[in-house]
Amino acid sequence: MEKVVIVTGANSGVGLALCERLLTEDSQLRLCLACRNMQRAQAARSALLTSHNNANIDLLHLDVGSVESVLAAAQEVKARYNRIDFLYLNAGIMPNPQIDFKAFFKGLFSKNVINMFATAEGLLSQQDRLNSDGLQEVFATNLFGHFLLIRELEPLLCGTGDTSRVVWSSSSNARRSAFNIDDMQHSSGTEPYSSSKYAVDLLSLALNRHKNNQGLFSSVICPGLVMTNLTYGILPSFFWTLIMPIMWLIRIFTNTFTLTPYNGAEAQHWLFLQKPESLDPRAKYHSLTSGLGKNYVESRQMDIDDEMSDVLYSNIIELEQEVRSKVSKANTAKYGNRER
Numbered sequence: 176m177e178k179v180v181i182v183t184g185a186n187s188g189v190g191l192a193l194c195e196r197l198l199t200e201d202s203q204l205r206l207c208l209a210c211r212n213m214q215r216a217q218a219a220r221s222a223l224l225t226s227h228n229n230a231n232i233d234l235l236h237l238d239v240g241s242v243e244s245v246l247a248a249a250q251e252v253k254a255r256y257n258r259i260d261f262l263y264l265n266a267g268i269m270p271n272p273q274i275d276f277k278a279f280f281k282g283l284f285s286k287n288v289i290n291m292f293a294t295a296e297g298l299l300s301q302q303d304r305l306n307s308d309g310l311q312e313v314f315a316t317n318l319f320g321h322f323l324l325i326r327e328l329e330p331l332l333c334g335t336g337d338t339s340r341v342v343w344s345s346s347s348n349a350r351r352s353a354f355n356i357d358d359m360q361h362s363s364g365t366e367p368y369s370s371s372k373y374a375v376d377l378l379s380l381a382l383n384r385h386k387n388n389q390g391l392f393s394s395v396i397c398p399g400l401v402m403t404n405l406t407y408g409i410l411p412s413f414f415w416t417l418i419m420p421i422m423w424l425i426r427i428f429t430n431t432f433t434l435t436p437y438n439g440a441e442a443q444h445w446l447f448l449q450k451p452e453s454l455d456p457r458a459k460y461h462s463l464t465s466g467l468g469k470n471y472v473e474s475r476q477m478d479i480d481d482e483m484s485d486v487l488y489s490n491i492i493e494l495e496q497e498v499r500s501k502v503s504k505a506n507t508a509k510y511g512n513r514e515r
């Protein structure tokens with residue numbers, strides 16, 4: 176039977192490379208590119224079709240940062256497919272990143288230098304803002320929109336008789352100290368990206384606890400440091416090109432510099448081939464590239480605990496209910512009590 180695979184943020188970077196790799200792995204795949212910009216989605220589809228001309232590639236309009244868009248996209252998915260084998264939650268943003276150059280130069284001469292390059296600890300801050308749903312944009316995009324999508328797609332993901340998999344794109348930049356359970360949206364901090372990725376790690380663990388018995392398995396990956404639009408937002412592309420030889424050199428000491436989207440998609444590709452029962456719910460699966468350019472996957476234990484993961488899960492369910500009641504009130508105001 177053909178596998179149904181949905182990839183969010185599939186039109187560029189690691190998401191697009193993953194699509195390419197999955198089509199090479201399984202030409203029978205029914206692949207759905209879920210993107211917020213349909214022109215870019217169409218261009219990605221055309222590019223994939225040049226190397227896989229008979230592939231089954233669908234497009235879906237999905238802005239994970241908008242509740243209305245997630246609800247509409249989920250309706251569309253339920254109309255099109257009767258099950259989902261893999262849902263890759265890859266879309267992500269890091270808006271207005273700022274590098275602390277002083278910390279960078281200090282870190283260069285400290286014994287923590289390798290960890291600094293692998294995790295960017297202490298180097299990055301971002302400016303977040305409220306979106307039109309009244310949610311912090313980074314939290315809404317990197318976490319909440321994806322969670323709402325899972326909830327909406329539960330009929331296709333849970334209790335279908337087959338197992339289904341969700342694969343979250345987290346980061347080595349996810350850090351407990353950037354996350355505050357009393358401010359899960361990170362409205363008052365300067366590291367919304369790190370916070371949102373840490374929350375992803377917690378949420379994946381909670382999903383496994385609540386949904387494994389219904390056949391849904393959740394995993395977390397980190398693609399390593401990859402040259403994509405996201406990293407070109409941190410430093411311009413010409414700068415990255417200029418320092419590429421240094422990056423290859425650093426790769427000898429930290430295998431987390433995967434650098435190309437193809438290499439970055441290693442862990443997502445690897446997970447596609449694994450049996451869900453063999454996976455560790457507390458592990459993050461890292462795409463790594465050795466100094467000689469060999470790709471491999473390593474599982475590393477996440478710095479998470481059951482209690483915090485459960486509290487986050489309840490808080491997010493509570494937020495989901497608030498958001499749903501807002502949507503239904505807005506619909507009643509717009510259309511009255513008529514069935515929509």
Ligand SMILES: NC(=O)C1=CN([C@@H]2O[C@H](COP(=O)(O)OP(=O)(O)OC[C@H]3O[C@@H](n4cnc5c(N)ncnc54)[C@H](OP(=O)(O)O)[C@@H]3O)[C@@H](O)[C@H]2O)C=CC1
Nearest residue numbers: 184188189211238239240266267344346400401403404405
């Ligand atoms: N690059 C890196 O070094 C690392 C990346 N990651 C994670 O990997 C994932 C992929 O990022 P990467 O490939 O690097 O970056 P890209 O910017 O190339 O890709 C991100 C994708 O997400 C899409 N996207 C962003 N916001 C939304 C939204 N609201 N709704 C739908 N799609 C959206 C983008 O669409 P559009 O083109 O329209 O903007 C794009 O297709 C992210 O989750 C990122 O956090 C983790 C660790 C390191």
Ligand SMILES: CC(C)=CCC[C@@H](C)[C@H]1CC[C@H]2C3=C(CC[C@]12C)[C@@]1(C)CCC(=O)C[C@@H]1CC3
Nearest residue numbers: 291292293294295298346347348400409418421
């Ligand atoms: C000489 C050299 C390589 C300079 C670059 C310094 C920094 C700009 C990078 C060092 C570690 C990088 C890193 C990321 C961004 C760029 C760095 C801070 C990420 C935060 C990108 C997004 C992620 O999810 C994790 C990455 C960790 C490492």
